[in-house]
Every structure is written in C-alpha cells, then in structure tokens.
Amino acid sequence: MIVDLTDEQARAALPLKWGAVEPGVVPAWVAEMDYALAPPVVAALxxxxxxxxxxxxxxxxxxxxxxxxxxxxxxxxxxxxxxxxxxxxxxxxxxxxxxxxxxxxxxxxxxxxxxxxxxxxxxxxxxxxxxxxxxxxxxxxxxxxxxxxxxxxxxxxxxxxxxxxxxxxxxxxxxxxxxxxxxxxxxxxxxxxxxxxxxxxxxxxxxxxxxxxxxxxxxxxxxxxxxxxxxxxxxxxxxxxxxxxxxxxxxxxxxxxxxxxxxxxxxxxxxxxxxxxxxCDDWHAALVRRLDEQRALLADLLAAHLPEARMRPLEATYLAWLDLRAYGHDDPAAAGLEHGVRVAPGADYQPGLAGHARLNLATSPERLETIVGRLAKALTG
Ligand SMILES: Cc1ncc(COP(=O)(O)O)c(C=O)c1O
Known part of the structure; x- marks a missing residue:
C-alpha cells in the first residue's frame, strides 16, 4: 500500500527535498517522505x-x-x-x-x-x-x-x-x-x-x-x-x-x-x-508498518557500517537522531554531502552542537542502504 517514488517521481513531487540537492545526491534531510500520496487524498484533490x-x-x-x-x-x-x-x-x-x-x-x-x-x-x-x-x-x-x-x-x-x-x-x-x-x-x-x-x-x-x-x-x-x-x-x-x-x-x-x-x-x-x-486509516497503518521496518533496517545498517554511531531510540517520527561524535567530524552532514548524501546537521536543532545529524528514513530500503553507505564512506573512508 505504501508506494515508493522513483528518483524522477520524487523530484517532481518534492521540489524542496529533491530540488535542493545536486543530481545524484540522495536527500535525507527535510521531513518529507519519498512515498506516493494516500489514494483517498489523491482522489479528493x-x-x-x-x-x-x-x-x-x-x-x-x-x-x-x-x-x-x-x-x-x-x-x-x-x-x-x-x-x-x-x-x-x-x-x-x-x-x-x-x-x-x-x-x-x-x-x-x-x-x-x-x-x-x-x-x-x-x-x-x-x-x-x-x-x-x-x-x-x-x-x-x-x-x-x-x-x-x-x-x-x-x-x-x-x-x-x-x-x-x-x-x-x-x-x-x-x-x-x-x-x-x-x-x-x-x-x-x-x-x-x-x-x-x-x-x-x-x-x-x-x-x-x-x-x-x-x-x-x-x-x-x-x-x-x-x-x-x-x-x-x-x-x-x-x-x-x-x-x-x-x-x-x-x-x-x-x-x-x-x-x-x-x-x-x-x-x-x-x-x-x-x-x-x-x-486514510488503512494507509496510515501501512505507513507506520513501513516506518517500523525502515527503523529496524537503519539499526542493522548502522551496526554493519557505522558501529560507533549511536541512534537514539526512535519512538516516533521518521527522523533518526544520530550521535556520530566517535567519527571525529564536527559536522558529519557536511562530510556526507561531499559523498553524495544530504542529512541535516545537528547544530541546526541545537546551535553549537557538534558531531550529530538527523537522518530521514522515510524512503525505500534501497535508498536507505545508499544513504548509510555513503555516510559511512564520508565518516570512515
Ligand atoms: C515539529 C514540527 N512542527 C512543524 C513543522 C512544520 O509544519 P508546517 O509546515 O505546518 O509549519 C515540522 C516540520 O517538519 C515539524 O517537525
């Protein structure tokens, strides 16, 4: 029931999230989801x-x-x-x-x-x-x-x-x-x-x-x-x-x-x-299931590729808060951008806070793998 947008569809649907990054960069910053709208919303609109x-x-x-x-x-x-x-x-x-x-x-x-x-x-x-x-x-x-x-x-x-x-x-x-x-x-x-x-x-x-x-x-x-x-x-x-x-x-x-x-x-x-x-209750239930799966996948990917990262227990939202200080970058988001992934710098949320980032996991499993892979390359490569 949750339909993943292709890159091309996402670029058309989400002009801020996808339009603010260079082609080839995977956006995981602003709080928007790379999913098609719920069918009842599409029908009403x-x-x-x-x-x-x-x-x-x-x-x-x-x-x-x-x-x-x-x-x-x-x-x-x-x-x-x-x-x-x-x-x-x-x-x-x-x-x-x-x-x-x-x-x-x-x-x-x-x-x-x-x-x-x-x-x-x-x-x-x-x-x-x-x-x-x-x-x-x-x-x-x-x-x-x-x-x-x-x-x-x-x-x-x-x-x-x-x-x-x-x-x-x-x-x-x-x-x-x-x-x-x-x-x-x-x-x-x-x-x-x-x-x-x-x-x-x-x-x-x-x-x-x-x-x-x-x-x-x-x-x-x-x-x-x-x-x-x-x-x-x-x-x-x-x-x-x-x-x-x-x-x-x-x-x-x-x-x-x-x-x-x-x-x-x-x-x-x-x-x-x-x-x-x-x-949209059925669509909403499917969304929560998908986000739950993405959360589990993110935990596995971090354990495999960024084992020193600490992810706060994500109880709600699709925005994971990561403590990446172990990798020694004041601004891990800036490092990520150089390797083709855009996450949000922790200092945006708490001025002066170093070594943290917010990662939007509301995307496809494949893109989430790319996001973590590129972040890992940026911080450890
Ligand atoms: C806590 C919180 N409030 C408000 C907003 C934005 O809401 P709006 O676009 O309706 O101002 C966001 C967007 O991510 C948010 O996370």
Missing part, C-alpha cells in the same frame, strides 16, 4: 481540481475539525469537540497566531534541541526565548521540569512543547505531561503543543508496552494544540493546519482576528485534510 476548486477558502473549517476529532477518537481515545478547530496556514503560522492572540506576555520556554523555526517564530512574535536543554544523548531525554519551573518562576508564561519530539524522536510520557500541566496551572502559564508528529508513534521497540501518544489537551484543558495532517500524509505544500483550544471564548478570539493575521490556508489543503483524517 483530483475531484476538487476537476471541479475548479481554486478560489478562496470558505468561512468555517470545512469539516477539518470534525474529521480530526474522529481520527483522534479512533487512534488515541480522546477528541476535542468538532467545532474546536480553527484552520491556519501551517503549524508555524498557528504557533505565531496563538503567541500573538492567546499567550500571556513574557518570555517563551523552548526545550532544545528543537525544530529550528520554533526559535524564529518566538523572535518574530517579539518574545524573548528561554532555552531549556534536553540531553540530546540521554537514553530518556525527558523534559527538565525543574528548569521549566525556574523559567516560569523567573517570568516565562508560555512553553512550546513538541509532542512527539522532533528531532529526538521521543514520545513524552503521560506522567511527565501531567506534571508539566500541573506546573502550568501553578504559574498560570500556557503550553502550546505542536503535535504534528502525533500520528507517527511507532510500535514499541520491544514490540510490547511501547510508548503511547498522549494528546496534551487530554491532560491540560488550557493547553493549546497546533497540528496538521501534513507530516503524516506528506502534504506540507497544501498549507492547511489547525489550532485547537477548548474554551469557546478563545476559539472566538482566534476566529475574529483581522484577515491578514490568519488567511494563508487553502481550500485544497482543507479538502486533503478532511480526506486524510477521515479516509
């Missing part, structure tokens, strides 16, 4: 294009909220009310919107390493950022609740949570999120939960009792959820995401912002979102 649906998006959410609630209920046993979603252009635009409209004044806590635009969006919103470091090499890398409390005590009133975490691939545990929610309540702080990788929790590494995804709003009704089907269903270019808040007065504030503050979502993206959340 094709029908919409045939109908000429290229006008402005409608008022309202076009069914995105109700179909997301259905997905959340089926997969996580939790769901927000159908009318709790406000459509936005993308996750980062949603974070910017809630920083501008809902979050109390004061610095914003960002656990590091982080998805790089987190740092940019805090600055663009005119906020000071307080970094709280996760240990990128710890087996667990749990949130540092004591450091977060220090930041709240010093005046921060917002925290950006990445649940599950990019780039560490970790799934925060329910108890940890409950403790964070208690802290937020105590200091009257808001947690903005980016859960774009929520549907990408992989089977437990021991095949039993793996971590499960905890929607942050299920432990904190004052939490602010920002999500999108775009990472799971490979539709980032369609520009549709959603902010979910449970307080109707806050929903009304978000819906009432002037047009230029929230207008960059597309009717095609909304149609794709509805199809993704509603009609």
């Amino acid at each position: 094709t029908d919409a294009v045939r109908r000429g649906t290229a006008g402005y998006p409608p008022f309202g959410d076009g069914g995105v909220g109700a179909t997301f609630a259905g997905f959340a209920q089926r997969h996580w046993g939790w769901s927000p009310p159908d009318d709790a979603s406000v459509v936005v252009g993308d996750v980062i635009a949603g974070i910017r919107l809630v920083l501008e409209v809902l979050c109390p004044p004061g610095p914003v806590v960002v656990p590091l390493p982080c998805y790089p635009p987190f740092r940019d969006v805090v600055a663009i919103a005119g906020r000071e950022m307080v970094a709280v470091e996760l240990d990128p090499d710890a087996t667990d890398a749990a949130l540092d609740l004591a450091a977060i409390e220090d930041a709240f005590r010093a005046g921060a009133r917002t925290l950006l949570l990445c649940n599950p975490h990019n780039p560490l691939g970790r799934v925060p545990r329910r108890a940890e999120l409950e403790a964070l929610a208690a802290l937020a309540r105590r200091y009257d702080a808001r947690v903005v939960a980016d859960e774009i990788h929520g549907p990408l929790v992989l089977p437990g590494l021991q095949r039993t009792n793996g971590p499960v995804f905890t929607p942050y709003l299920s432990v904190d009704e004052r939490g602010i959820l920002v999500t999108s089907p775009s990472k799971t269903f490979n539709t980032a270019g369609l520009h549709t995401a959603q902010v979910v808040v449970l307080d109707p007065a806050e929903q009304a504030r978000l819906r009432g912002v002037p047009l230029p503050q929230n207008h960059a979502y597309s009717p095609l993206g909304m149609i794709a979102a509805v199809a993704s959340w509603r009609d």
Whole structure:
C-alpha cells in the first residue's frame, strides 16, 4: 500500500527535498517522505481540481475539525469537540497566531534541541526565548521540569512543547505531561503543543508496552494544540493546519482576528485534510508498518557500517537522531554531502552542537542502504 517514488517521481513531487540537492545526491534531510500520496487524498484533490476548486477558502473549517476529532477518537481515545478547530496556514503560522492572540506576555520556554523555526517564530512574535536543554544523548531525554519551573518562576508564561519530539524522536510520557500541566496551572502559564508528529508513534521497540501518544489537551484543558495532517500524509505544500483550544471564548478570539493575521490556508489543503483524517486509516497503518521496518533496517545498517554511531531510540517520527561524535567530524552532514548524501546537521536543532545529524528514513530500503553507505564512506573512508 505504501508506494515508493522513483528518483524522477520524487523530484517532481518534492521540489524542496529533491530540488535542493545536486543530481545524484540522495536527500535525507527535510521531513518529507519519498512515498506516493494516500489514494483517498489523491482522489479528493483530483475531484476538487476537476471541479475548479481554486478560489478562496470558505468561512468555517470545512469539516477539518470534525474529521480530526474522529481520527483522534479512533487512534488515541480522546477528541476535542468538532467545532474546536480553527484552520491556519501551517503549524508555524498557528504557533505565531496563538503567541500573538492567546499567550500571556513574557518570555517563551523552548526545550532544545528543537525544530529550528520554533526559535524564529518566538523572535518574530517579539518574545524573548528561554532555552531549556534536553540531553540530546540521554537514553530518556525527558523534559527538565525543574528548569521549566525556574523559567516560569523567573517570568516565562508560555512553553512550546513538541509532542512527539522532533528531532529526538521521543514520545513524552503521560506522567511527565501531567506534571508539566500541573506546573502550568501553578504559574498560570500556557503550553502550546505542536503535535504534528502525533500520528507517527511507532510500535514499541520491544514490540510490547511501547510508548503511547498522549494528546496534551487530554491532560491540560488550557493547553493549546497546533497540528496538521501534513507530516503524516506528506502534504506540507497544501498549507492547511489547525489550532485547537477548548474554551469557546478563545476559539472566538482566534476566529475574529483581522484577515491578514490568519488567511494563508487553502481550500485544497482543507479538502486533503478532511480526506486524510477521515479516509486514510488503512494507509496510515501501512505507513507506520513501513516506518517500523525502515527503523529496524537503519539499526542493522548502522551496526554493519557505522558501529560507533549511536541512534537514539526512535519512538516516533521518521527522523533518526544520530550521535556520530566517535567519527571525529564536527559536522558529519557536511562530510556526507561531499559523498553524495544530504542529512541535516545537528547544530541546526541545537546551535553549537557538534558531531550529530538527523537522518530521514522515510524512503525505500534501497535508498536507505545508499544513504548509510555513503555516510559511512564520508565518516570512515
Ligand atoms: C515539529 C514540527 N512542527 C512543524 C513543522 C512544520 O509544519 P508546517 O509546515 O505546518 O509549519 C515540522 C516540520 O517538519 C515539524 O517537525
């Protein structure tokens, strides 16, 4: 059910991922997958294009909220009310919107390493950022609740949570999120939960009792959820995401912002979102199986070709976090590029961090072999 794109097809489908590398270089950097779209998404988009649906998006959410609630209920046993979603252009635009409209004044806590635009969006919103470091090499890398409390005590009133975490691939545990929610309540702080990788929790590494995804709003009704089907269903270019808040007065504030503050979502993206959340459970299950196989293959390839590499336990996402310090390169990604593979430098996620890289494994088994083979040649050859 998961169809691998050929190089030529991938270059056409993913102009950023494949277009930003020279011909012959295998891209394993930005978070997009080298797989064909889910058939129900293709069908919905094709029908919409045939109908000429290229006008402005409608008022309202076009069914995105109700179909997301259905997905959340089926997969996580939790769901927000159908009318709790406000459509936005993308996750980062949603974070910017809630920083501008809902979050109390004061610095914003960002656990590091982080998805790089987190740092940019805090600055663009005119906020000071307080970094709280996760240990990128710890087996667990749990949130540092004591450091977060220090930041709240010093005046921060917002925290950006990445649940599950990019780039560490970790799934925060329910108890940890409950403790964070208690802290937020105590200091009257808001947690903005980016859960774009929520549907990408992989089977437990021991095949039993793996971590499960905890929607942050299920432990904190004052939490602010920002999500999108775009990472799971490979539709980032369609520009549709959603902010979910449970307080109707806050929903009304978000819906009432002037047009230029929230207008960059597309009717095609909304149609794709509805199809993704509603009609793609079988495809999604096949995707998770494929990513699980790719994860196992990556572990085998690293053991064979880069035995000194340490891969963090990849609990979620298709982005493996590699500690390659044993090979003595400050920037293993730069070395890889010289040998025909592009992975993402660890320092993008934590400025100053040497010897790490993030590798996107959402490709074919053959390409993954090439990626690791070339990286090995770059670091050991
Ligand atoms: C944690 C996280 N948030 C947001 C995004 C980007 O989402 P969007 O394109 O909807 O802004 C990504 C993309 O990889 C991501 O990993």
